[in-house]
Amino acid sequence: MSYLSLTDRDREEMLAAIGVSSVEELFRDIPAGVRFHRDLDLEPALGEQELSRHLEELAARNVDTTHELSFLGAGIYDHYVPAIVDAVLQRGEFLTAYTPYQPELSQGVLQAIFEYQTAICELTGMDVSNASGYDGTTVAADACYVAKHATGRSKVVVTEATNPQVRQVVKTYAPGFGLEIVEVPHREGVTNPDELRRAAADAACVIFQQPNFFGCLEPAPDLAAAAHDAEAIPVAHVDLVSLGVLEAPGVYGCGMAIGEGQSAGNYQSFAGPHYGFLAARNDFIRRMPGRIVGETVDTAGERGYVLTLQTREQHIRREKATSNITTNQTLLALAGLVHLSWLGPEGLRELGETCMGLCDYAKRRLVAAGFELAFPERTTFKEFAVRVGRSAKDAVATARSRGVHPGYALGRDFAGLDDALLVAVTEQRSPEDIDRLVEALAA
């Protein structure tokens, strides 16, 4: 199957117009020594139905969350994606457009991004949001780059209770950025503000996660204050879905708010494509990475939207740009906007409360069944760590044989937590589902 239109006659006419006798001749500038002289060793072409069958077979060899009761989270969550999200994303005018370089043909996506930026700023309490970053890990690296240039400092502090994926990506970017990364350990599931303050001396920024990787609520205002004491920029890595019930980072003094947008509007999709968001105070607007849409008017006074502050960007500033990002995650951010619009302020608060309630129910049921919480003193949002009295990996295997994926084995990333599972509970799970989880783990 191919998606080509040319007929043999078209080809002849076109070659004649060009003034060559064969398609082969079009490639005469390619030196003989680098020409490829055989057929590509790829499997034969498939028609649409054969292709569908082949991919359906591959998909069927995965165990997804519609086939297995799953409590996996650890950064990617099984939230409900309303049908209206799919309907909007299937509009070809959005799906098959590119970056809105020509505003007269792109008011749809430009206005949608402007609305997305507004929603992100409202949720996070920030002044400016970009049009999206790649995911919740790369926006953390972006924030470090902004902070380094804003402060002239080259140390970054990240709390250990921040998603290990985020920490690993920041560490990968660090050598190129000329950054030293310092981690502050968690104490019983949360970060100690005094320890953070000491570590933050001479730091460009401090990154912490709220709720943190263990699902625990950090003393976020105290952590932001600790960063400020050291004149480091506090950066909160937050979950959009939590911001109907949890305070906005801008309110408690953060300079930037970042995070993984997947919870709002995106399927799990084996980790992508999703979107990262990056919002900041006005102080950093000219250091922001990526696209930003601004409002303006045309000559008739009609309101319109354009890509703006482009002198930050690679296509204008080249080696002096604030980032190299070009293609971003606009479509996924649009999904986020649609989902958040569908929820509205009431729905978002209810969603947060439901997650918290179910999470709490799961904790109580597990404790009643004899399990010990890893951090029993902490308030949690939609995820918590529980000790299962044996290797968490084994517990996963046993529970899965009973049709339940009980969560993420924390020993992968944290010493001393080999017996702990990170259990995520979203609004997609019911109290009865949680009862099944308890049974599967108790077996």
Next chain:
Amino acid sequence: MKLIFEKSQPGRRGGELPRPDVPTPEVPPELKRDRPPRLPELAEPEILRHFTKLSTRNFGIDTGFYPLGSCTMKYNPRVNERLVMLPGFRDLHPYQDEDGSQGALELMWRLQEALIEVSGLDACSLQPAAGSQGELTGLMLMRAYFADRGEAERRDTIVTADTAHGTNPASVTMAGYKLAKVRTDPRGNVDVAHLRELVDERTAGLMLTNPSTLGLFDEHIEEIAAIFHEVGALLYYDGANLNAVCGISRPGDMGFDIVHINLHKTFSQPHGGGGPGGGPVVVRDTLEPFLPVPAVVKDGDGFRLDHDRPKSIGKVRGYTGPFGVFVRSYAYIRSYGPGLREMSETAVLNANYLLARLKDAYDLPFERLCMHEFVLSARSLKREHGISALDVAKRLMDYGFHPPTIYFPLVVPEALMIEPTETEAKETLDEFTDAMLAIVREAAEDPDVIKEAPHGRPVRRLDEVKAAKRAIVKYGFEEHADLSAEPAEARQLEAQKGA
């Protein structure tokens, strides 16, 4: 058109959520949200209508011809959109155990193998999220490779071409390297004499797009590769223009050591109004130990994630990369099979046909056959009639086309960079040609109709200078500024739009 926030009415709502009968624990007061976020309050029908109306104010490949140079705006097959929504893909958690994600891992492995074959190299990581991240990953790989050889301190410079995408120099800076820029010669190739002056034992590598952003295949590519390899430096291939050469010439055979591939260009991931993309890197075996973790490997009859790569640069993105992009691109490759060569041949035929029909009407900076795209200049139009590349772009909208990339590459004044792709019919190319030729006539006869273009779009030319100056980047609710009362001009920057 009103913003969704301006349509909001207190008390309205879209969806209802399950409300299980469980008590909600208290949020500690100092952590609890004080003021509700002002998200829109609308019923679902109005939400759908809002976004549908927005979509009608947008232009995609589905709407019409979109020859945005260097962006490869080809048809996006709808079967791929259906396949990516299979629950086994859509609802799969990235931490699902390997025995529960064999289909996903196999798909990724198969895609890796296909990209390795197309590139003519040895090993692949799908992790980078876009082309520019693939570039940065490539530079990180260079740094790790030289560190392993004890040469990281010494090798501090990367060479890029003056025709390069802005991402190349931006990536060089982000990776902590110094930049050296090589000139273009009179035939549109890299100036080899200048290159020899720039390259020495301090050089870490080259970043090059081939064919270049001029749409020209570098005739000295073997000599260029030798210049770098002789000093122990590496060659990085910016795969932005790979659509020209699949099955015709492979980057590995040209001498490149690292390649990134834009899955949203050559392999048809829909561009989504700006993204998502995918930027896998493919490398020579000497660089494989440094690739990001985890690697997707075949192990007997099964597939697994290999985290045990002690020399790896680490992770450049979360988990194993943007999987949905892999599904679409794998499906696209399987649709063509070895016929990917015909895909590239057709892309090059379409471009040369347009070039042949337009080159007498516009200035052609390099008198050569092109590859999958070509660059014209509106320099004469501007000199003779005051019609700029920006004006041509705006007028093309009136004829129903998305404009080409303009003002790029920077080495061509008043550049119009045109990439038709292989999925366009000859009639479409003819209609576009007719429009481009009509604009040349109009420039002489009625230049004002061009300068005032576009006509009949939702907005006329917008004031970009005002946007940057006022920096209104979110809705201000009751304090939202009303710009319509202020004087505005059609101030659009004659600067790169596209690529």
